Amino acid sequence: MATILTPEEKEANALHPDLLLVEKVKAGDLSAFEQLMRQYDRQIFRIALHITQNREDAEDIVQDTFFKAFQKVHQFQGNSKFYTWLVRIAVNESLMRLRKRRSQKTVSMDDEIQTEEGSIPRDFADWMPNPEQNYNQAELADILRKTIKGLPPGFRTVFALRDIDGLSTEETAQALGLSVPAVKSRLLRARLQLRERLSRYFRVPTGEHAS
């Protein structure tokens, strides 16, 4: 849905170098399109992978997202950043893949997540200093992947866009078709759940029984 922009936002958008490339793409310039791909493919891949947790799917999603963007480039009106528009396509493609893979379950951004597990902090142990240094790179990657995989898709998507990709809360809301308060509440719960789960690996050993 189009958002009404302030004159300042419009101006900031008008100066964005992507818009020049987009205009060229609208005129059929494929090298301009390739430039946009080079600029954003890695981010789109990362987002897709965070949502689907499947490398092959994520590669397909990168392809589908950019091809769709090319097909629909005339619909891009410049009332959001091009990248936010692209992310929105990628998120939709990713959710579609997820749905296909678990055809029995519906997956949507609007799914009300029932579980409160981890939303209320329970583990108050301090963490070791630089806890990630207690694991080698492969171990750490494994821990981080396993941990984020345990979150509902709607949560990890918000976390990936907002905290990893660095979109603002407003941009995240725009890309996901959610309200700002909804993004905020998901972000809080995603962060707290991740924290709770990572705590198992990173907490200062106390010699007490681990839960």
Place this chain on the structure above:
Amino acid sequence: MNCTEFLANLTDYFDAKTATALRTELEQHMAGCSHCHVTVDTTRQTIEVYRNDELFELPESIRTQLHQAVLTKCENLKRKKEPKS
């Protein structure tokens, strides 16, 4: 301020979007509540550890392949749309 109210404001606190008065209140609570102090500290570390880790890299060779595949599709689409000159 109790812990629940503190948590409710955590997202804005991290985004540095809280008004000064509220910010002071939050910091006062944190100073007296070790639970919330640890929660803030470890949540910040959680965000950082994910942000710093290049978990999901896209290898250069695959990038090139993907670009090629997309460009071929776009090329075909363009050809279909444009009348032959």
